[in-house]
Amino acid sequence: MDSFEWNKIIGAVLGTLLFVVAVKIVSEMIFEVPPPAKPGYVVQGVPAAATGGPAQPTEEPLPDFGTVLAKADTAKGQQVSQRCEQCHDLSKGGPDKIGPNLWGVVGRPRASRASFSYSSAMSASHAPWTFESLFRYLKSPQAVVPGTKMSFSGLPSAQDRIDLIAWLRTQSDAPVPIPPPKPAAAPAGAKPAVPAKPAPTKPG
Ligand code: HEC
Numbered sequence: 001m002d003s004f005e006w007n008k009i010i011g012a013v014l015g016t017l018l019f020v021v022a023v024k025i026v027s028e029m030i031f032e033v034p035p036p037a038k039p040g041y042v043v044q045g046v047p048a049a050a051t052g053g054p055a056q057p058t059e060e061p062l063p064d065f066g067t068v069l070a071k072a073d074t075a076k077g078q079q080v081s082q083r084c085e086q087c088h089d090l091s092k093g094g095p096d097k098i099g100p101n102l103w104g105v106v107g108r109p110r111a112s113r114a115s116f117s118y119s120s121a122m123s124a125s126h127a128p129w130t131f132e133s134l135f136r137y138l139k140s141p142q143a144v145v146p147g148t149k150m151s152f153s154g155l156p157s158a159q160d161r162i163d164l165i166a167w168l169r170t171q172s173d174a175p176v177p178i179p180p181p182k183p184a185a186a187p188a189g190a191k192p193a194v195p196a197k198p199a200p201t202k203p204g
Contacts, residue, residue, distance in 0.1 A: 060139065060158065065131040066181035068162045069169070077167030080160050087152070090171055099150060104172035105129055106165065121147030131176075134165050 081090060087098035094101045100116035107130070111123040122145055127133070137144045138161050140154040155161050169175050 060136075062132055062135065063158065063162065064182045065135075066179040069131065069166050069178045070181065072166030073163045074167045074170060076160075077163035077165070080155065080164040081167055083155075084152075084164075087150070090168075092171075092173070102168065102171070104174075106131065106134065106169045106172060107174075107176040119147060119149040121145050122149070131165055131169075134168070135161050138164065 084090070084099075084102065088100070088102045089095050089097055090102050092103045094103060096113060096116045100113040100118070107128050109126040109128050110133075111118040111126060129137075133144075135158075138155050139158075141148050141150045141152055143154075155164065169178075
């Protein structure tokens with residue numbers, strides 16, 4: 001091979017490299033994806049800054065149950081409750097299973113089913129189950145009642161818990177009334193209430 005052929009080969013190689021680099025630059029210009037200003041989804045209850053490692057259970061802001069229960073999706077809540085039925089019977093007069101029967105559990109004193117053998121952790125309190133305590137407990141049973149024998153990892157989604165609690169509330173002889181919505185100042189983290197549009201008024 002004479003030097004002229006070498007020149008052609010080197011030229012071809014350099015040309016190809018140049019082409020590849022050019023394509024890369026152009027495609028990056030075309031397909032450049034700017035990082036979103038806000039994450040596409042927010043995992044409820046997980047602090048935005050949490051990176052790696054087991055997240056410390058942070059106190060989740062409590063929703064205003066007067067607001068969220070009134071518009072909760074009880075049908076969705078019933079669906080979520082299927083995850084409980086593996087261990088709990090939800091029906092009136094139903095039996096205890098691995099866990100106690102849950103009919104009327106909202107407002108029922110904790111660990112109050114005489115027929116069920118509760119853990120000492122659960123029977124340490126007989127404070128009635130409230131919307132708030134159920135909301136916390138169902139997120140992470142072991143964190144809220146350390147030592148409970150309810151081996152259920154919890155429902156991370158706040159909305160799932162709200163829908164479920166709304167459904168459980170109806171599964172009772174005397175459903176605990178939904179409190180009136182708190183006026184004004186929405187709790188931090190709550191969705192801003194959409195103000196009702198004033199009816200269009202025609203001048204004249
Ligand atoms: C793997 C089985 C299991 C699953 C799944 C489960 N639980 Fe339980 N649950 C238990 C057991 C066992 C207890 C009794 C806990 C104790 O005594 O420490 C319990 C206790 C409870 C209590 C306290 C009842 C009382 O009388 O004080 C509530 C409320 C409750 N569960 C709600 C739920 C809900 C709602 C779900 C579904 C999201 C659920 N559980 C899923 C096993 C389960």
